[in-house]
Amino acid sequence: MMAKFELKAFCLFVLMYAASAGAQNVEPPKNGSQNEVKTQAVSFPGSQGRDEHYRIGFQDTLDVQIFRHPELGQRVNVNSNGTINLFRIPTPIVAVCKTERELATDVADAYRKDYLKNPEVNVVAVVQNSQAFGVMGAVEKPGSFFINRKVHLLELLAQAGGPSKEAGTRMVVARMGSTSNCKTEAPIDTASDNVALFNFRIKDVQEAKQDLVMQPGDLVSVLKADVVFVYGNVNEQGQVPLLQPLTLTQAIASAKGLKPSTKKDHVRIIRQKPGTLEREEFVYDLNAIDKQKVQDPYLEPSDIVAVSEDKTISILNGIKNSLTQGLPSVFYRIP
Numbered sequence: 001m002m003a004k005f006e007l008k009a010f011c012l013f014v015l016m017y018a019a020s021a022g023a024q025n026v027e028p029p030k031n032g033s034q035n036e037v038k039t040q041a042v043s044f045p046g047s048q049g050r051d052e053h054y055r056i057g058f059q060d061t062l063d064v065q066i067f068r069h070p071e072l073g074q075r076v077n078v079n080s081n082g083t084i085n086l087f088r089i090p091t092p093i094v095a096v097c098k099t100e101r102e103l104a105t106d107v108a109d110a111y112r113k114d115y116l117k118n119p120e121v122n123v124v125a126v127v128q129n130s131q132a133f134g135v136m137g138a139v140e141k142p143g144s145f146f147i148n149r150k151v152h153l154l155e156l157l158a159q160a161g162g163p164s165k166e167a168g169t170r171m172v173v174a175r176m177g178s179t180s181n182c183k184t185e186a187p188i189d190t191a192s193d194n195v196a197l198f199n200f201r202i203k204d205v206q207e208a209k210q211d212l213v214m215q216p217g218d219l220v221s222v223l224k225a226d227v228v229f230v231y232g233n234v235n236e237q238g239q240v241p242l243l244q245p246l247t248l249t250q251a252i253a254s255a256k257g258l259k260p261s262t263k264k265d266h267v268r269i270i271r272q273k274p275g276t277l278e279r280e281e282f283v284y285d286l287n288a289i290d291k292q293k294v295q296d297p298y299l300e301p302s303d304i305v306a307v308s309e310d311k312t313i314s315i316l317n318g319i320k321n322s323l324t325q326g327l328p329s330v331f332y333r334i335p
Helices: 005-011 100-114 154-157 202-206 248-254 286-290 313-324
Strands: 061-066 076-077 122-127 131-137 143-146 168-173 197-201 221-222 227-234 237-239 267-272 279-284 304-307
Touching: 005 221, 061 100, 100 122, 131 202, 131 248, 154 202, 154 221, 197 202, 197 313, 227 248, 227 313, 248 304, 267 313, 279 286, 304 313
Parallel strands: 131 221, 227 304
Antiparallel strands: 061 076, 061 122, 131 143, 168 197, 168 221, 227 237, 267 279, 267 304
């Protein structure tokens, strides 16, 4: 009988994930008419070397500086509704999901409206709590972890207290397709090396035989039992617990069988190569297995049974997306 998704609780732990930090330098305004000066988001000391990719999140702390008006500078926390309140600005300004440069532009516009002639503004996210990683499942301290530097899978596992007594032998990392929890229109590069789903032997990670550099927004699940994934033209896609030796046809039966008109001569088992992030495929003809011309193969932990002609990356993304069905989105939108 098909098990419920153990990983469905992923997104309950993480409502905000962000990318790497920054606001880009710009040149000061050139001499000329006032019409040439629209909005100034200038470089202040300490802002060099930052980039444009970090998007402000709900738990961040911001340093807002107004050039030639130090009395207006202040350090503010992003409100629970995603806005910030500034001196002499009557209306809160939306901050969440914007880059530091974008917010500096909006702050300059707000001050120009009623207070300053040509304000020059700089915004720096001095506390970046939106760069989070989620760990759940059979660990001692499941939850969200805010780490504003490069972090490896083993370190993140240690942050969660390590596997609990209920842990099986495997762990899964779901890369949600974006390093930011802000929903953008940019397409996901499925051709990159950042494939949607990775699986590891817990022992191999603990012994540093396998490793993964984490990206903000990555979600880690330490499984209570070994599982295989069944994907494609079956009546119930999902995980099948590997509590005892399980064959290909038994896994399909656990998924409540094939849908009508399914091609049975090209069913794949997708298996991650030991010690690597590469995958290999094995193709089987169910008709030949039914006639006992070919042995019914036994599955290994974290195998993917693909009853589909989809490409491997599409299958991995399909499994990843199924983890969040019916749950709050891991992305949030600009209020």
